[in-house]
């Protein structure tokens with residue numbers, strides 16, 4: 001079975017749970033979940049999605065960065081499943097930038113994140129991978145990683161004044177790029 005999964009929204013208790021480690025990456029349930037998360041993120045125009053967002057409390061997420069209307073400057077990469085991910089080191093420096101979330105429709109927030117991180121995860125073939133991520137992709141990783149610990153980006157804004165609606169956000173980036 002493969003297809004688009006229903007996305008849980010802010011207020012659903014599953015988004016506040018600490019997800020459980022995945023023991024066997026090769027099991028069919030996990031492989032199907034990965035396929036369906038990739039389809040779901042793509043259909044929803046997301047650049048990442050974590051298993052708890054579809055009601056599955058497993059430590060697993062997809063990063064699928066690509067330029068979209070919502071993130072015009074995103075780098076293009078193959079959708080990548082990261083299982084049992086860990087942040088093993090991070091820059092001192094943090095950067096604030098706008099984030100949204102498929103589980104929090106219509107809202108954007110200015111969120112501080114580490115500029116660079118060193119990470120470890122198991123890929124869908126079961127191999128342990130090590131990578132350094134910077135800027136936008138590092139931001140996606142930290143956003144998705146938070147989902148595995150029951151944290152949502154609105155928890156990370158420094159002030160509620162750093163929350164805006166999607167409509168107001170679109171006005172700002174349009175102004176910024178000078179398209180009007």
Ligand code: ZN
Pocket residue numbers: 100101102103143144147
């Ligand atoms: Zn999210």
